[in-house]
Every structure is written in structure tokens, then in C-alpha cells.
Amino acid sequence: MLVSTNVSYNIFAKYIEQEDIFNDKKTLSSSFIPQKISHRDAELNQMGSILAPALKGYHPNNIFVYGTCGTGKTICTKFIISHLQEIIKQSGKSLRSVYINCKMKKVADTEYRLFAQLLKEMGECVPDTGLPTDVLYRRFFERVDSKPSTLIIILDEIDALVKKVGDDFLYNLTRINQELKRSHITIIGITNDLSFRDNLDLRVKSSLSEEEILFKPYNAVQLRDILMERADGGFRPGVVSDTVLGKCAALAAQEHGDARRALDLLRVAGELAERAGEPSIAENHIDMAQQKLDMDRVTETVRGQPSQSQAVLYSIIKCQEKADNQKAWTDKRLLTGDVFDNYLAVCKAGGMKPLTQRRISDLIGELDMLGIITAKVISKGRYGRTRDISLAVKEEPLAKIKTLLQERFG
DNA sequence: AGTCCACAGGAAGGGCAGGCGA
DNA sequence: TCGCCTGCCCTTCCTGTGGACT
DSSP: OHHHHHHHHHHHHHHHHSOOOBSOGGGGSTTOOOSSOTTOHHHHHHHHHHHGGGGGTOOOOEEEEEEOTTSSHHHHHHHHHHHHHHHHHHTTOOEEEEEEETTSTTTSSSHHHHHHHHHHHTTOOOOSSOSOHHHHHHHHHHHHTTSSOEEEEEEETHHHHHHHHOSHHHHHHHHHHHHOSSOEEEEEEEESOTTTGGGSOHHHHHHHOEEEEEEOOOOHHHHHHHHHHHHHHHBOTTSSOHHHHHHHHHHHHHTTSOHHHHHHHHHHHHHHHHHTTOSSOOHHHHHHHHHHHHHHHHHHHHHTSOHHHHHHHHHHHHHHHHHHHOTTOOOOOEEHHHHHHHHHHHHHHHTOOOOOHHHHHHHHHHHHHTTSEEEEEEEOGGGOEEEEEEEOSOHHHHHHHHHHHHHHHO
8 A cells, every 4th residue: 555655656746846838728729719819800700790680680691611621610600609699698689509510420410410419409308319300390490489589500510411411401490490480590501611512402502592701721820820829828938939839830731721730739749748847848749749649530530430440441451461562463452352352351250240342332431531541433444443442541550550450350 | 336344332221229109 | 018210230232334355
């Protein structure tokens, strides 16, 4: 007992004595909403002007917000809604808002779950399955119309939901709006897909009557400004140098001006510096943070996959190794057939019941969507049409994934 | 120009688990 | 308890595809 106390003391002693380099860590989180949002004045003004009719109790138009990852779409939307709510509250009127991330599995990836989630966010108790969808529609309608107000529904990653369940729910939401007597609904759809609107049904497009706002990627200078503001609140003075901020900004600017990535880099670099007992962040901490972020993203994604997907990925890794080692293998391309044959062997060795080739084809597509592999449809002439498959992860995360999968199937 | 291959990918439906209401 | 509803994962069946080969 005494020994264990001594060990605990030895382990944690240096951390107790060590000076904290963070001031307020949540400031460095990408979900933190700051008092001021830099380099997005035009977009905020545009959004504000579209939503302004809500101040007088009128129905604002629906909005579609476009832009690549980390361009500030979500944060600006939340920022403007919270300000609008504050002003409306002062005037004694009511404005409700619901934020839903449609990409979250088991949250809003089906029409049923979307309406269940909307009702839950509005304080209703709804089971995860079991009720007919039209019952949910009716409950939602009654809830919205229970008191005179404006309801703003923010659907983040709306393209993911439309891709999965179609655009009927958008049409239904606009139809509900026409039947409401005391309230109205405004939809704000946020998407990375610039061609999202083009793929909507004509009937949906005309019923939406929406306005569009485009968020352009940040450049390195703008990212540096954003990081500087966040670092001011997030770290103690003297912890972050201009060089470090510049490097973070430059790396994130290479990744399509992704502010989320820039913040993650800075935060993780801070954590690594703190763990190493350093009083400030050095450039090598940024490099290490970049590696760690890549590694964590990939391994966590793989870990979260169902076992059949993992088996397919393991088969791809094995096939790739075989292709790399065999000199006689002149065409080093991995095809769906090769992967499926290897997958059958993996299943046999692991005592798993194999799925059909049709299903494996879908799983390969899903792994491609996750960015773990790339699978391009090619035609080999009279030798058929197939997919050219290759691994899309770097060496270090790949080694970690391989170890992980070997423990499971090896 | 027609044939052929090895799939891709859409559609339909089966089986299962789970919730609700009578 | 039972019937009805849902989502999810999967199979089966089918048509379509694009470029090498004949």
C-alpha cells in the first residue's frame, strides 16, 4: 500500500510541480464560439440580413451555406443565431433553434432519426425506433405550432442525409411550414458539397426558395490571425511564438485553409510540449502533433468499423504486401476480385462467415469514403470492369492499423 | 462492328432486433 | 402477448458499362 502511494507520488509529482502552459484549453477547441469572428464579416452580414425578418416576426428565407472543411460555416451560423436569439429575447418574442449534425451515426442518418432528434432537442421524449414516421411528423408539427415563434433548424452536413435518404424530408419540412398557423420554420443547411443544390429534385428546389452563402477557404495570413486570437486566451503568455503560429497556419493552409486543422495542431502541440515538461511550444512539437493527428484519425476510424469491414481492410493490406513482395506480379494493381479472394481466406482462417461479393463491393466503397483506401472504377477491356484499389494511409498509421488487425485476424 | 469479361451498382425483399399500443 | 411499425444488414437478381480482343 505504502509502495503504491510512493509510486503514485513519483509518477504525478513532476506534473504537480510543473507550470501549466494552458490558460483556458477550451478556447483552442474548434467548437468554441469566440466573442468575435475574424475574416468572416461579409458572410456574417449576409446571413444576418437574410435572418433579420425574424426580428419583426416575419419568416426568414431558408439558407444553404457552402464551403470546404474548417472554413467557419458552422461556427458563424451558431454565432449569428445566438446573437439573434439574444436580441429577440430582449424584445419579448420567441426564437427557437435546433442544431443537428446529420453525419453523426445513429443521430440523424435516417428520416425517422432526424425527426426523433428534432423532437428530443425540443424536449419531447421519443423512442429510437418503433413509431411510424407520420406519427413523428404529426408530433413535430404539434410541438412547433404549440406557441407562436420562429424555429430555425440548422442541418449540418445536410448532403450526407440527402445522399442517404433522399430529399423528400426537405420537401416535407417545407410542406409543414405551409400548414403551420402560429409558427414558421427556417432551414439552414450546411454542406461541403458545392454541387449539393444541383442534385436536388426540382420540386424540392422550388419549394425551398433558399438563399446561398459561400465560405471561401482561409489563407495562411488569415489562419495566423485566428490562431493568434485563440492562443491569446488559450495559452499563458510566452508559450507560443510567432514562428510556431506561422507554421501551424502554413500547414493548415496547405490543407484547403482548414481552421479546424490549424487549431487542432496548435492544441495538440501544446499538449505534447506540456507532457515533455517544456515551458513553451517548439516547431518540432507541431511536426509531432501533425503525425499524431493523422495517426489518431485513421486508427480510431478503423477501430470503430464493424468486423467485416476490418476483415476487408486486412485483406487489402495483405494483398498490397503480396503485390509489393512478388516481383512476378507485373501488374501491381489490386482489383476487387483479388481482395475478395483474400477476404475469403481471412474469413476461413478467422472462423468468420463470409459475406457475398456484392456486399464486399459496398464495404470497399465505404472504406474509400472514409479515406482509408482509394478505389477507382476502371475497365480492363475484355478482362472486365473492376475497381483499382490502393491504401490511402501513410506508413506510420498503416503499421499501427496492421498491428491492430493482425491481433484480430492474424 | 460485335463480342466478351468482371465486375459496378440499383432494386427488391428477407430476417432480425426493438419499441409502441391494444 | 401479438401485430405493426421502424432501422439495419444482408442476399439475390438483374442490367449496365467500357475498353481489349476478334
